[in-house]
Amino acid sequence: xxxxxxxxxxxxxxxxxxxxxxxxxxxxxxxxxxxxxxxxxxxxxxxxxxxxxxxxxxxxxxxxxxxxxxxxxxxxxxxxxxxxxxxxxxxxxxxxxxxxxxxxxxxxxxxxxxxxxxxxxxxxxxxxxxxxxxxxxxxxxxxxxxxxxxxxxxxxxxxxxxxxxxxxxxxxxxxxxxxxxxxxxxxxxxxxxxxxxxxxxxxxxxxxxxxxxxxxxxxxxxxxxxxxxxxxxxxxxxxxxxxxxxxxxxxxxx
Amino acid sequence: xxxxxxxxxxxxxxxxxxxxxxxxxxxxxxxxxxxxxxxxxxxxxxxxxxxxxxxxxxxxxxxxxxxxxxxxxxxxxxxxxxxxxxxxxxxxxxxxxxxxxxxxxxxxxxxxxxxxxxxxxxxxxxxxxxxxxxxxxxxxxxxxxxxxxxxxxxxxxxxxxxxxxxxxxxxxxxxxxxxxxxxxxxxxxxxxxxxxxxxxxxxxxxxxxxxxxxxxxxxxxxxxxxxxxxxxxxxxxxxxxxxxxxxxxxxxxxxxxx
Numbered sequence: 001x002x003x004x005x006x007x008x009x010x011x012x013x014x015x016x017x018x019x020x021x022x023x024x025x026x027x028x029x030x031x032x033x034x035x036x037x038x039x040x041x042x043x044x045x046x047x048x049x050x051x052x053x054x055x056x057x058x059x060x061x062x063x064x065x066x067x068x069x070x071x072x073x074x075x076x077x078x079x080x081x082x083x084x085x086x087x088x089x090x091x092x093x094x095x096x097x098x099x100x101x102x103x104x105x106x107x108x109x110x111x112x113x114x115x116x117x118x119x120x121x122x123x124x125x126x127x128x129x130x131x132x133x134x135x136x137x138x139x140x141x142x143x144x145x146x147x148x149x150x151x152x153x154x155x156x157x158x159x160x161x162x163x164x165x166x167x168x169x170x171x172x173x174x175x176x177x178x179x180x181x182x183x184x185x186x187x188x189x190x191x192x193x194x195x196x197x198x199x200x201x202x203x204x205x206x207x208x209x210x211x212x213x214x215x216x217x218x219x220x221x222x223x224x225x226x227x228x229x230x231x232x233x234x235x236x237x238x239x240x241x242x243x244x245x246x247x248x249x250x251x252x253x254x
Numbered sequence: 255x256x257x258x259x260x261x262x263x264x265x266x267x268x269x270x271x272x273x274x275x276x277x278x279x280x281x282x283x284x285x286x287x288x289x290x291x292x293x294x295x296x297x298x299x300x301x302x303x304x305x306x307x308x309x310x311x312x313x314x315x316x317x318x319x320x321x322x323x324x325x326x327x328x329x330x331x332x333x334x335x336x337x338x339x340x341x342x343x344x345x346x347x348x349x350x351x352x353x354x355x356x357x358x359x360x361x362x363x364x365x366x367x368x369x370x371x372x373x374x375x376x377x378x379x380x381x382x383x384x385x386x387x388x389x390x391x392x393x394x395x396x397x398x399x400x401x402x403x404x405x406x407x408x409x410x411x412x413x414x415x416x417x418x419x420x421x422x423x424x425x426x427x428x429x430x431x432x433x434x435x436x437x438x439x440x441x442x443x444x445x446x447x448x449x450x451x452x453x454x455x456x457x458x459x460x461x462x463x464x465x466x467x468x469x470x471x472x473x474x475x476x477x478x479x480x481x482x483x484x485x486x487x488x489x490x491x492x493x494x495x496x497x498x499x500x501x502x503x504x505x506x507x508x509x510x511x512x
Binding site: 017020021023024026027028030031034037038040041042163165167168169171172174175178179184185189190191 | 274275276277278279282283285286289290292293294296297299300301304305424426427428430431432434435436438439442445446447448451
Protein backbone atom coordinates (compact mmCIF):
# COMPACT_ATOMS: atom_id res chain seq x y z
CA UNK A 1 0.00 0.00 0.00
CA UNK A 2 2.73 2.43 0.98
CA UNK A 3 4.55 1.50 -2.18
CA UNK A 4 1.58 2.22 -4.39
CA UNK A 5 0.90 5.56 -2.71
CA UNK A 6 4.51 6.63 -3.08
CA UNK A 7 4.56 5.73 -6.75
CA UNK A 8 1.27 7.50 -7.42
CA UNK A 9 2.47 10.66 -5.71
CA UNK A 10 5.58 10.89 -7.85
CA UNK A 11 3.41 10.21 -10.89
CA UNK A 12 0.94 13.01 -10.11
CA UNK A 13 3.67 15.52 -9.34
CA UNK A 14 4.82 15.16 -12.93
CA UNK A 15 1.40 15.43 -14.50
CA UNK A 16 1.15 19.06 -13.43
CA UNK A 17 3.67 20.09 -16.09
CA UNK A 18 2.24 18.10 -18.96
CA UNK A 19 2.56 20.76 -21.67
CA UNK A 20 6.15 21.63 -20.81
CA UNK A 21 7.00 17.98 -20.86
CA UNK A 22 5.45 17.59 -24.30
CA UNK A 23 7.84 20.22 -25.69
CA UNK A 24 10.71 18.55 -23.88
CA UNK A 25 9.72 15.21 -25.40
CA UNK A 26 9.88 16.66 -28.90
CA UNK A 27 13.34 17.99 -28.00
CA UNK A 28 14.40 14.55 -26.82
CA UNK A 29 13.08 12.97 -30.01
CA UNK A 30 15.15 15.48 -31.94
CA UNK A 31 18.30 14.24 -30.20
CA UNK A 32 17.48 10.72 -31.38
CA UNK A 33 16.75 12.15 -34.81
CA UNK A 34 20.22 13.74 -35.03
CA UNK A 35 21.94 10.40 -34.37
CA UNK A 36 19.55 8.64 -36.73
CA UNK A 37 20.59 11.11 -39.46
CA UNK A 38 24.27 10.48 -38.72
CA UNK A 39 23.76 6.74 -39.20
CA UNK A 40 21.72 7.31 -42.34
CA UNK A 41 24.53 9.44 -43.75
CA UNK A 42 27.03 6.70 -42.92
CA UNK A 43 25.10 3.63 -44.07
CA UNK A 44 23.45 4.52 -47.34
CA UNK A 45 22.28 0.90 -47.60
CA UNK A 46 18.65 0.68 -46.54
CA UNK A 47 18.25 -2.35 -44.32
CA UNK A 48 21.41 -1.76 -42.29
CA UNK A 49 20.64 1.96 -41.92
CA UNK A 50 17.11 1.12 -40.86
CA UNK A 51 18.41 -1.23 -38.20
CA UNK A 52 20.63 1.50 -36.73
CA UNK A 53 17.82 4.09 -36.85
CA UNK A 54 15.69 1.63 -34.88
CA UNK A 55 18.55 1.00 -32.45
CA UNK A 56 19.08 4.71 -31.80
CA UNK A 57 15.39 5.54 -31.38
CA UNK A 58 14.65 2.57 -29.11
CA UNK A 59 17.52 3.81 -26.95
CA UNK A 60 16.33 7.39 -26.99
CA UNK A 61 12.98 6.21 -25.60
CA UNK A 62 14.42 3.85 -23.03
CA UNK A 63 16.78 6.56 -21.73
CA UNK A 64 13.77 8.08 -19.98
CA UNK A 65 13.36 5.11 -17.66
CA UNK A 66 17.09 4.53 -17.22
CA UNK A 67 19.67 7.28 -17.69
CA UNK A 68 17.29 10.18 -16.97
CA UNK A 69 16.02 9.06 -13.57
CA UNK A 70 15.89 11.92 -11.06
CA UNK A 71 19.48 12.74 -10.12
CA UNK A 72 20.44 10.83 -6.99
CA UNK A 73 16.91 9.40 -6.71
CA UNK A 74 15.62 12.57 -4.94
CA UNK A 75 18.05 11.95 -2.05
CA UNK A 76 20.19 15.10 -2.60
CA UNK A 77 17.08 17.27 -2.42
CA UNK A 78 16.00 15.55 0.79
CA UNK A 79 19.47 16.04 2.27
CA UNK A 80 19.44 19.73 1.42
CA UNK A 81 15.97 20.29 2.83
CA UNK A 82 16.65 18.11 5.84
CA UNK A 83 13.48 16.11 5.15
CA UNK A 84 15.61 12.97 4.97
CA UNK A 85 15.31 12.92 8.78
CA UNK A 86 11.65 11.92 8.38
CA UNK A 87 12.53 9.20 5.90
CA UNK A 88 14.64 7.60 8.62
CA UNK A 89 11.67 7.10 10.93
CA UNK A 90 9.21 5.77 8.39
CA UNK A 91 7.98 2.18 8.62
CA UNK A 92 9.87 1.20 5.47
CA UNK A 93 13.55 1.53 4.71
CA UNK A 94 15.14 4.45 2.90
CA UNK A 95 16.06 2.32 -0.09
CA UNK A 96 12.67 0.63 -0.45
CA UNK A 97 10.87 3.97 -0.21
CA UNK A 98 13.23 5.40 -2.78
CA UNK A 99 12.68 2.55 -5.25
CA UNK A 100 8.92 3.03 -5.32
CA UNK A 101 9.13 6.80 -5.47
CA UNK A 102 11.50 6.62 -8.43
CA UNK A 103 9.39 3.88 -9.99
CA UNK A 104 6.35 6.20 -10.07
CA UNK A 105 8.51 8.80 -11.75
CA UNK A 106 9.78 6.28 -14.29
CA UNK A 107 6.27 5.04 -14.98
CA UNK A 108 5.24 8.58 -15.86
CA UNK A 109 8.31 8.97 -18.05
CA UNK A 110 7.53 5.68 -19.75
CA UNK A 111 3.96 6.65 -20.63
CA UNK A 112 4.51 10.28 -21.53
CA UNK A 113 8.07 10.33 -22.83
CA UNK A 114 9.25 6.90 -23.94
CA UNK A 115 6.06 5.92 -25.75
CA UNK A 116 5.63 9.26 -27.61
CA UNK A 117 9.31 9.32 -28.65
CA UNK A 118 9.02 5.76 -29.91
CA UNK A 119 5.81 6.55 -31.83
CA UNK A 120 7.39 9.66 -33.38
CA UNK A 121 10.21 7.36 -34.47
CA UNK A 122 7.80 4.89 -36.05
CA UNK A 123 5.90 7.69 -37.81
CA UNK A 124 8.78 9.82 -39.10
CA UNK A 125 11.82 7.57 -39.23
CA UNK A 126 10.42 4.15 -40.05
CA UNK A 127 11.49 2.52 -36.78
CA UNK A 128 10.91 -1.24 -37.02
CA UNK A 129 8.50 -2.92 -34.64
CA UNK A 130 9.95 -5.89 -32.76
CA UNK A 131 8.89 -9.50 -33.21
CA UNK A 132 6.21 -10.29 -30.58
CA UNK A 133 8.48 -12.60 -28.60
CA UNK A 134 11.35 -10.09 -28.68
CA UNK A 135 8.94 -7.42 -27.45
CA UNK A 136 8.17 -9.49 -24.35
CA UNK A 137 11.84 -10.12 -23.63
CA UNK A 138 12.59 -6.46 -24.29
CA UNK A 139 9.97 -5.39 -21.74
CA UNK A 140 11.57 -7.64 -19.11
CA UNK A 141 15.08 -6.40 -19.95
CA UNK A 142 13.86 -2.80 -19.86
CA UNK A 143 12.53 -3.35 -16.34
CA UNK A 144 15.86 -4.83 -15.29
CA UNK A 145 17.54 -1.83 -16.90
CA UNK A 146 15.38 0.42 -14.74
CA UNK A 147 16.52 -1.42 -11.60
CA UNK A 148 20.21 -1.16 -12.51
CA UNK A 149 19.81 2.54 -13.32
CA UNK A 150 18.02 3.00 -10.02
CA UNK A 151 20.98 1.58 -8.11
CA UNK A 152 23.53 3.63 -10.06
CA UNK A 153 21.52 6.78 -9.35
CA UNK A 154 21.01 5.72 -5.76
CA UNK A 155 24.79 5.65 -5.31
CA UNK A 156 24.84 9.28 -6.45
CA UNK A 157 22.20 9.93 -3.78
CA UNK A 158 24.29 8.17 -1.13
CA UNK A 159 27.23 10.31 -2.20
CA UNK A 160 25.07 13.35 -1.40
CA UNK A 161 24.32 11.96 2.07
CA UNK A 162 28.02 11.48 2.73
CA UNK A 163 29.53 14.55 1.02
CA UNK A 164 26.51 16.91 0.82
CA UNK A 165 27.08 17.99 -2.79
CA UNK A 166 26.22 15.47 -5.47
CA UNK A 167 26.54 17.31 -8.80
CA UNK A 168 30.12 16.17 -9.40
CA UNK A 169 29.17 12.54 -8.79
CA UNK A 170 26.11 12.90 -10.99
CA UNK A 171 28.17 14.36 -13.84
CA UNK A 172 30.55 11.40 -13.50
CA UNK A 173 27.58 9.04 -13.73
CA UNK A 174 26.30 10.81 -16.87
CA UNK A 175 29.74 10.62 -18.42
CA UNK A 176 30.01 6.85 -17.86
CA UNK A 177 26.51 6.16 -19.19
CA UNK A 178 27.05 8.40 -22.20
CA UNK A 179 30.37 6.82 -23.10
CA UNK A 180 29.69 3.18 -22.19
CA UNK A 181 25.91 2.84 -22.36
CA UNK A 182 26.00 2.53 -26.13
CA UNK A 183 22.99 4.79 -26.66
CA UNK A 184 23.95 5.56 -30.23
CA UNK A 185 27.01 3.46 -30.95
CA UNK A 186 26.73 -0.34 -30.49
CA UNK A 187 29.61 -2.38 -29.05
CA UNK A 188 30.97 -3.53 -32.42
CA UNK A 189 32.38 -0.04 -33.13
CA UNK A 190 34.19 0.37 -29.79
CA UNK A 191 37.98 0.20 -30.06
CA UNK A 192 40.26 -2.45 -28.54
CA UNK A 193 39.20 -4.31 -25.42
CA UNK A 194 36.27 -1.93 -24.85
CA UNK A 195 34.52 -3.69 -27.70
CA UNK A 196 34.49 -6.92 -25.69
CA UNK A 197 34.18 -5.44 -22.20
CA UNK A 198 31.45 -2.90 -22.89
CA UNK A 199 28.46 -5.32 -23.12
CA UNK A 200 29.32 -6.81 -19.71
CA UNK A 201 29.46 -3.49 -17.83
CA UNK A 202 26.42 -2.28 -15.86
CA UNK A 203 26.17 0.81 -18.07
CA UNK A 204 25.51 -1.21 -21.21
CA UNK A 205 23.07 -3.34 -19.22
CA UNK A 206 20.81 -0.29 -18.96
CA UNK A 207 20.76 0.66 -22.67
CA UNK A 208 22.72 -1.48 -25.08
CA UNK A 209 21.54 -4.92 -23.93
CA UNK A 210 17.77 -4.20 -24.00
CA UNK A 211 18.10 -2.59 -27.45
CA UNK A 212 20.00 -5.61 -28.80
CA UNK A 213 17.29 -7.89 -27.42
CA UNK A 214 14.68 -5.69 -29.13
CA UNK A 215 16.47 -6.15 -32.45
CA UNK A 216 16.88 -9.88 -31.86
CA UNK A 217 20.69 -9.59 -31.94
CA UNK A 218 21.35 -10.72 -28.39
CA UNK A 219 20.04 -13.86 -26.76
CA UNK A 220 17.51 -12.78 -24.09
CA UNK A 221 18.84 -15.40 -21.69
CA UNK A 222 22.40 -14.08 -21.80
CA UNK A 223 21.21 -10.47 -21.49
CA UNK A 224 19.14 -11.34 -18.43
CA UNK A 225 21.98 -13.23 -16.78
CA UNK A 226 24.29 -10.21 -17.15
CA UNK A 227 21.55 -7.90 -15.92
CA UNK A 228 20.63 -10.22 -13.06
CA UNK A 229 24.25 -10.35 -11.96
CA UNK A 230 24.45 -6.55 -11.77
CA UNK A 231 21.09 -6.22 -10.02
CA UNK A 232 22.33 -8.61 -7.32
CA UNK A 233 25.77 -7.02 -6.92
CA UNK A 234 24.63 -3.40 -7.05
CA UNK A 235 21.57 -4.11 -4.92
CA UNK A 236 23.62 -5.75 -2.19
CA UNK A 237 26.19 -2.98 -2.29
CA UNK A 238 23.47 -0.34 -2.04
CA UNK A 239 21.87 -2.14 0.89
CA UNK A 240 25.14 -2.44 2.82
CA UNK A 241 26.15 1.15 2.10
CA UNK A 242 22.76 2.50 3.19
CA UNK A 243 23.08 0.64 6.52
CA UNK A 244 26.56 2.06 7.10
CA UNK A 245 25.74 5.61 6.04
CA UNK A 246 22.57 5.97 8.05
CA UNK A 247 24.58 5.50 11.21
CA UNK A 248 26.71 8.54 10.50
CA UNK A 249 24.23 10.81 8.80
CA UNK A 250 24.36 14.54 9.43
CA UNK A 251 21.09 16.39 9.25
CA UNK A 252 21.39 19.96 8.04
CA UNK A 253 18.78 22.61 7.64
CA UNK A 254 15.12 21.78 7.90
CA UNK B 255 33.86 47.77 -12.66
CA UNK B 256 34.79 47.09 -9.06
CA UNK B 257 31.35 45.64 -8.45
CA UNK B 258 31.73 43.36 -11.44
CA UNK B 259 35.09 42.08 -10.22
CA UNK B 260 33.84 41.47 -6.70
CA UNK B 261 30.79 39.58 -8.01
CA UNK B 262 33.08 37.37 -10.09
CA UNK B 263 35.28 36.86 -7.01
CA UNK B 264 32.33 35.84 -4.85
CA UNK B 265 31.29 33.19 -7.38
CA UNK B 266 34.81 31.79 -7.35
CA UNK B 267 34.91 31.54 -3.54
CA UNK B 268 31.42 30.11 -3.35
CA UNK B 269 32.22 27.30 -5.73
CA UNK B 270 35.54 26.53 -4.09
CA UNK B 271 33.69 25.76 -0.85
CA UNK B 272 32.96 22.23 -1.96
CA UNK B 273 36.44 21.69 -3.29
CA UNK B 274 36.31 18.04 -4.39
CA UNK B 275 32.95 18.59 -5.98
CA UNK B 276 34.22 21.65 -7.84
CA UNK B 277 37.10 19.81 -9.51
CA UNK B 278 35.01 16.73 -10.17
CA UNK B 279 32.38 18.81 -11.86
CA UNK B 280 34.88 20.67 -13.97
CA UNK B 281 36.69 17.54 -15.16
CA UNK B 282 33.58 15.44 -15.72
CA UNK B 283 31.70 18.26 -17.42
CA UNK B 284 34.46 18.40 -19.99
CA UNK B 285 34.69 14.61 -20.29
CA UNK B 286 30.93 14.24 -20.53
CA UNK B 287 30.77 16.60 -23.52
CA UNK B 288 33.89 15.05 -24.99
CA UNK B 289 32.33 11.60 -24.82
CA UNK B 290 29.99 12.56 -27.68
CA UNK B 291 33.10 13.21 -29.73
CA UNK B 292 34.80 9.97 -28.61
CA UNK B 293 31.77 8.03 -29.83
CA UNK B 294 31.82 9.80 -33.17
CA UNK B 295 35.53 9.02 -33.40
CA UNK B 296 34.85 5.32 -32.72
CA UNK B 297 32.36 5.23 -35.57
CA UNK B 298 34.55 7.21 -37.94
CA UNK B 299 37.40 4.73 -37.58
CA UNK B 300 35.18 2.43 -39.63
CA UNK B 301 33.60 5.14 -41.82
CA UNK B 302 36.12 7.96 -42.41
CA UNK B 303 33.72 10.34 -44.19
CA UNK B 304 30.31 11.52 -42.94
CA UNK B 305 28.24 13.84 -45.10
CA UNK B 306 31.40 14.74 -47.06
CA UNK B 307 33.37 15.68 -43.91
CA UNK B 308 36.42 13.99 -42.40
CA UNK B 309 37.02 13.45 -38.67
CA UNK B 310 39.47 16.38 -38.50
CA UNK B 311 37.02 18.76 -40.13
CA UNK B 312 34.18 17.66 -37.86
CA UNK B 313 36.49 17.98 -34.83
CA UNK B 314 37.09 21.64 -35.67
CA UNK B 315 33.37 22.25 -36.20
CA UNK B 316 32.64 20.50 -32.89
CA UNK B 317 35.31 22.53 -31.13
CA UNK B 318 33.91 25.87 -32.33
CA UNK B 319 30.46 24.91 -31.03
CA UNK B 320 31.84 23.62 -27.71
CA UNK B 321 34.02 26.60 -26.83
CA UNK B 322 31.19 29.01 -27.67
CA UNK B 323 28.85 26.99 -25.48
CA UNK B 324 31.35 26.73 -22.61
CA UNK B 325 31.94 30.49 -22.63
CA UNK B 326 28.21 31.07 -22.65
CA UNK B 327 27.69 28.75 -19.67
CA UNK B 328 30.41 30.47 -17.60
CA UNK B 329 28.48 33.73 -17.63
CA UNK B 330 25.09 32.43 -18.68
CA UNK B 331 23.91 30.79 -15.45
CA UNK B 332 21.44 33.64 -14.83
CA UNK B 333 20.15 33.38 -18.39
CA UNK B 334 20.03 29.60 -18.19
CA UNK B 335 17.97 29.70 -14.98
CA UNK B 336 15.95 32.74 -15.94
CA UNK B 337 12.61 31.07 -15.18
CA UNK B 338 13.71 30.59 -11.56
CA UNK B 339 14.38 34.33 -11.25
CA UNK B 340 10.87 35.02 -12.52
CA UNK B 341 9.16 32.28 -10.51
CA UNK B 342 10.73 33.31 -7.22
CA UNK B 343 10.23 37.02 -7.86
CA UNK B 344 13.95 37.67 -7.51
CA UNK B 345 13.87 39.41 -10.87
CA UNK B 346 12.16 42.40 -9.21
CA UNK B 347 15.32 42.93 -7.21
CA UNK B 348 17.41 43.18 -10.34
CA UNK B 349 15.12 45.81 -11.84
CA UNK B 350 15.67 48.34 -9.09
CA UNK B 351 19.44 48.12 -9.04
CA UNK B 352 21.61 50.74 -10.73
CA UNK B 353 23.09 48.40 -13.31
CA UNK B 354 21.80 47.21 -16.68
CA UNK B 355 19.59 44.12 -16.49
CA UNK B 356 21.61 42.02 -18.89
CA UNK B 357 24.99 42.64 -17.19
CA UNK B 358 23.34 41.70 -13.89
CA UNK B 359 21.94 38.53 -15.42
CA UNK B 360 25.37 37.58 -16.69
CA UNK B 361 26.86 38.10 -13.24
CA UNK B 362 24.22 36.14 -11.31
CA UNK B 363 26.72 33.38 -10.94
CA UNK B 364 29.98 32.97 -12.77
CA UNK B 365 30.11 29.23 -13.28
CA UNK B 366 33.84 28.53 -13.19
CA UNK B 367 33.59 24.79 -13.58
CA UNK B 368 32.45 25.33 -17.18
CA UNK B 369 36.11 26.00 -17.88
CA UNK B 370 36.13 22.20 -18.28
CA UNK B 371 34.01 22.57 -21.41
CA UNK B 372 36.37 25.19 -22.82
CA UNK B 373 39.44 23.03 -22.23
CA UNK B 374 37.62 20.13 -23.82
CA UNK B 375 36.56 22.25 -26.80
CA UNK B 376 40.12 23.38 -27.43
CA UNK B 377 41.45 19.85 -26.98
CA UNK B 378 39.07 18.52 -29.63
CA UNK B 379 40.09 21.47 -31.84
CA UNK B 380 43.78 20.63 -31.41
CA UNK B 381 43.04 17.03 -32.34
CA UNK B 382 41.21 18.34 -35.43
CA UNK B 383 44.24 20.40 -36.46
CA UNK B 384 46.49 17.35 -36.11
CA UNK B 385 44.26 15.52 -38.59
CA UNK B 386 44.14 18.30 -41.19
CA UNK B 387 47.14 18.00 -43.52
CA UNK B 388 47.74 21.65 -44.41
CA UNK B 389 46.78 24.59 -42.28
CA UNK B 390 48.47 27.90 -41.71
CA UNK B 391 48.31 30.91 -39.43
CA UNK B 392 45.42 32.41 -41.41
CA UNK B 393 43.34 29.34 -40.63
CA UNK B 394 44.07 29.80 -36.93
CA UNK B 395 42.88 33.39 -37.33
CA UNK B 396 39.63 32.17 -38.88
CA UNK B 397 39.24 29.62 -36.07
CA UNK B 398 39.60 32.31 -33.39
CA UNK B 399 37.19 34.66 -35.18
CA UNK B 400 34.63 31.86 -35.48
CA UNK B 401 34.94 31.07 -31.79
CA UNK B 402 34.18 34.70 -30.98
CA UNK B 403 31.16 34.57 -33.30
CA UNK B 404 30.11 31.32 -31.66
CA UNK B 405 30.18 32.90 -28.20
CA UNK B 406 28.12 35.89 -29.38
CA UNK B 407 25.51 33.74 -31.13
CA UNK B 408 25.20 31.36 -28.16
CA UNK B 409 24.50 34.36 -25.92
CA UNK B 410 22.03 36.02 -28.30
CA UNK B 411 19.96 32.89 -28.86
CA UNK B 412 19.78 32.17 -25.15
CA UNK B 413 18.88 35.75 -24.26
CA UNK B 414 16.03 35.52 -26.76
CA UNK B 415 14.86 32.19 -25.33
CA UNK B 416 15.10 33.55 -21.78
CA UNK B 417 12.92 36.54 -22.72
CA UNK B 418 10.22 34.12 -23.90
CA UNK B 419 9.71 33.40 -20.20
CA UNK B 420 8.19 36.88 -19.79
CA UNK B 421 5.19 35.42 -21.60
CA UNK B 422 5.30 31.76 -20.61
CA UNK B 423 7.02 31.96 -17.17
CA UNK B 424 8.48 28.49 -17.66
CA UNK B 425 10.95 28.19 -20.51
CA UNK B 426 13.46 25.50 -19.57
CA UNK B 427 11.73 22.83 -21.66
CA UNK B 428 11.55 25.13 -24.66
CA UNK B 429 15.28 25.71 -24.27
CA UNK B 430 15.91 21.97 -24.47
CA UNK B 431 14.20 21.87 -27.85
CA UNK B 432 15.23 25.22 -29.30
CA UNK B 433 18.79 25.37 -28.02
CA UNK B 434 20.23 22.13 -26.67
CA UNK B 435 18.86 19.95 -29.47
CA UNK B 436 19.77 22.43 -32.22
CA UNK B 437 23.19 23.01 -30.70
CA UNK B 438 23.89 19.29 -30.85
CA UNK B 439 22.59 19.16 -34.42
CA UNK B 440 24.92 22.01 -35.43
CA UNK B 441 27.95 20.20 -34.00
CA UNK B 442 27.78 17.78 -36.94
CA UNK B 443 27.89 18.72 -40.63
CA UNK B 444 24.47 20.10 -41.61
CA UNK B 445 24.79 18.29 -44.94
CA UNK B 446 23.53 15.09 -43.28
CA UNK B 447 20.09 16.60 -42.51
CA UNK B 448 17.12 17.03 -44.84
CA UNK B 449 16.68 20.57 -46.19
CA UNK B 450 13.93 21.49 -43.69
CA UNK B 451 16.26 21.00 -40.75
CA UNK B 452 19.08 22.75 -42.60
CA UNK B 453 16.89 25.81 -43.19
CA UNK B 454 15.83 25.74 -39.56
CA UNK B 455 19.47 25.74 -38.45
CA UNK B 456 20.30 28.52 -40.91
CA UNK B 457 17.42 30.97 -40.65
CA UNK B 458 15.41 30.22 -37.49
CA UNK B 459 17.99 29.16 -34.91
CA UNK B 460 21.09 30.03 -36.90
CA UNK B 461 23.57 27.73 -35.18
CA UNK B 462 24.72 26.18 -38.45
CA UNK B 463 26.07 29.59 -39.45
CA UNK B 464 28.52 29.44 -36.53
CA UNK B 465 30.77 26.71 -37.83
CA UNK B 466 29.23 24.71 -40.63
CA UNK B 467 29.01 27.34 -43.38
CA UNK B 468 32.35 29.09 -42.83
CA UNK B 469 34.16 25.77 -42.40
CA UNK B 470 32.49 24.42 -45.54
CA UNK B 471 33.87 27.46 -47.36
CA UNK B 472 37.34 27.04 -45.92
CA UNK B 473 37.53 23.34 -46.80
CA UNK B 474 36.37 24.05 -50.34
CA UNK B 475 32.94 22.41 -50.06
CA UNK B 476 31.28 25.61 -51.28
CA UNK B 477 32.68 28.73 -52.95
CA UNK B 478 29.98 31.15 -51.83
CA UNK B 479 31.47 34.03 -49.86
CA UNK B 480 28.13 34.31 -48.06
CA UNK B 481 29.00 31.05 -46.34
CA UNK B 482 32.25 32.52 -45.02
CA UNK B 483 30.49 35.54 -43.53
CA UNK B 484 27.36 33.65 -42.43
CA UNK B 485 27.91 34.07 -38.67
CA UNK B 486 28.07 37.85 -39.00
CA UNK B 487 24.84 37.94 -40.99
CA UNK B 488 23.26 35.84 -38.24
CA UNK B 489 24.53 38.21 -35.54
CA UNK B 490 23.18 41.23 -37.43
CA UNK B 491 19.82 39.49 -37.65
CA UNK B 492 19.73 38.31 -34.02
CA UNK B 493 20.65 41.58 -32.28
CA UNK B 494 17.49 43.53 -33.23
CA UNK B 495 15.31 40.51 -32.38
CA UNK B 496 17.03 40.16 -29.02
CA UNK B 497 16.76 43.85 -28.10
CA UNK B 498 13.16 44.00 -29.32
CA UNK B 499 11.95 40.99 -27.38
CA UNK B 500 13.63 42.16 -24.17
CA UNK B 501 12.06 45.60 -24.48
CA UNK B 502 8.60 44.12 -25.10
CA UNK B 503 9.07 41.53 -22.37
CA UNK B 504 10.06 44.01 -19.70
CA UNK B 505 7.15 46.23 -20.62
CA UNK B 506 4.86 43.25 -20.24
CA UNK B 507 6.47 41.95 -17.08
CA UNK B 508 4.32 41.98 -13.99
CA UNK B 509 5.94 40.46 -10.95
CA UNK B 510 4.78 36.99 -9.99
CA UNK B 511 5.23 37.90 -6.35
CA UNK B 512 6.24 35.39 -3.77
